[in-house]
Amino acid sequence: MESFYTIQGEGFYQGRAAYFIRLGGCDVGCVWCDVKDSWDAAAHPSYSVEEIISKALNEVGGNAKNIIAVITGGEPLMYNLDALTNGLHKAGFQINIETSGAYTLSGNIDWICLSPKKFKEPLPEVIAKAQELKIIIYNKSDFAWAEKYAAQTPSECKLYLQPEWSKEKQMLPLMIDYIKQHPKWELSVQIHKYINVP
Ligand SMILES: C[S@@+](CC[C@H](N)C(=O)[O-])C[C@H]1O[C@@H](n2cnc3c(N)ncnc32)[C@H](O)[C@@H]1O
Numbered sequence: 699m700e701s702f703y704t705i706q707g708e709g710f711y712q713g714r715a716a717y718f719i720r721l722g723g724c725d726v727g728c729v730w731c732d733v734k735d736s737w738d739a740a741a742h743p744s745y746s747v748e749e750i751i752s753k754a755l756n757e758v759g760g761n762a763k764n765i766i767a768v769i770t771g772g773e774p775l776m777y778n779l780d781a782l783t784n785g786l787h788k789a790g791f792q793i794n795i796e797t798s799g800a801y802t803l804s805g806n807i808d809w810i811c812l813s814p815k816k817f818k819e820p821l822p823e824v825i826a827k828a829q830e831l832k833i834i835i836y837n838k839s840d841f842a843w844a845e846k847y848a849a850q851t852p853s854e855c856k857l858y859l860q861p862e863w864s865k866e867k868q869m870l871p872l873m874i875d876y877i878k879q880h881p882k883w884e885l886s887v888q889i890h891k892y893i894n895v896p
C-alpha cells in the first residue's frame with residue numbers, strides 16, 4: 699500500500715528510526731482501525747520485493763544499520779513474507795512486524811509485536827512467538843481481555859496497553875491506575891499522532 703521512513707510511534711521500539719512497509723489487505727474488521735483504507739488490497743498498486751527494497755534503501759540513505767524495517771498493514775501475515783524478509787535482511791535491516799496474529803507466521807522476523815483483536819482472535823503459534831504484546835484499550839472490559847493474552851505469551855514478552863485513539867482522553871486515567879496496580883504492564887501512546895509524523 700505504502701512505505702515511508704519515520705519514527706516508530708508505539709511500543710518497545712517507540713522513538714527509533716523505522717522504515718514502515720504497509721501491506722494492503724485486512725479482513726479482521728476492527729471498528730476503530732486507524733487505517734481502514736488499507737483493507738482493500740486491490741485499491742492499491744502492487745510492487746515487487748526488489749522495488750520495495752530499493753525504495754527503502756534509497757529513502758534511508760543507502761545504509762540500513764540501526765534502522766528497523768517494520769512490516770505492517772493491513773494484516774501483513776495474510777501474505778507469505780519469505781521473499782520480503784530475505785530481501786530486507788540482505789539489505790541489512792532488522793525486521794519487526796505489527797500483527798493481529800490471525801494468520802500463520804511466515805518469513806524470518808526478528809521482533810513480533812502482537813496486537814490481538816476480538817474480531818478475529820490470534821493463532822496460538824503467533825502468541826507463542828510474540829516478543830511484544832500490545833493491547834488496544836477501547837473500554838473497561840479490555841483490561842480483563844488483556845490479562846487473558848498476557849497469560850499465554852512467553853514470560854519475557856513485553857506487555858503494553860495502548861489507548862484507542864478516539865477514546866484516549868477517557869481511557870488514559872483508567873489505564874494509568876491499572877498500570878500502577880499491575881506494574882508488569884507499560885503504557886504505549888501513539889506518539890506519531892502527537893508529533894505529526896506518518
Ligand atoms: C493498523 S495496525 C496494522 C497491523 C495489524 N493489522 C495489527 O492490527 O496489529 C497497527 C497497530 O495499530 C494499532 N491500532 C489500529 N488502530 C488504532 C487506534 N484507533 N488506536 C490505537 N491503536 C490502533 C493496532 O492495534 C496495531 O497495533
Ligand SMILES: Nc1nc2[nH]cc(C(=O)O)c2c(=O)[nH]1
Nearest residue numbers: 705706707708770796890896
Ligand atoms: N510512526 C508510526 N508508528 C507506528 N507504529 C505502528 C504503526 C502501524 O500502523 O503499524 C505505526 C504508524 O503508522 N506510524
Ligand code: SF4
Nearest residue numbers: 724726727728731772
Ligand atoms: S487487524 Fe489491524 S489493520 Fe486490520 S482492521 Fe484491525 S487494526 Fe486495522
Ligand SMILES: [Mg+2]
Nearest residue numbers: 732733770896
Ligand atoms: Mg499506524
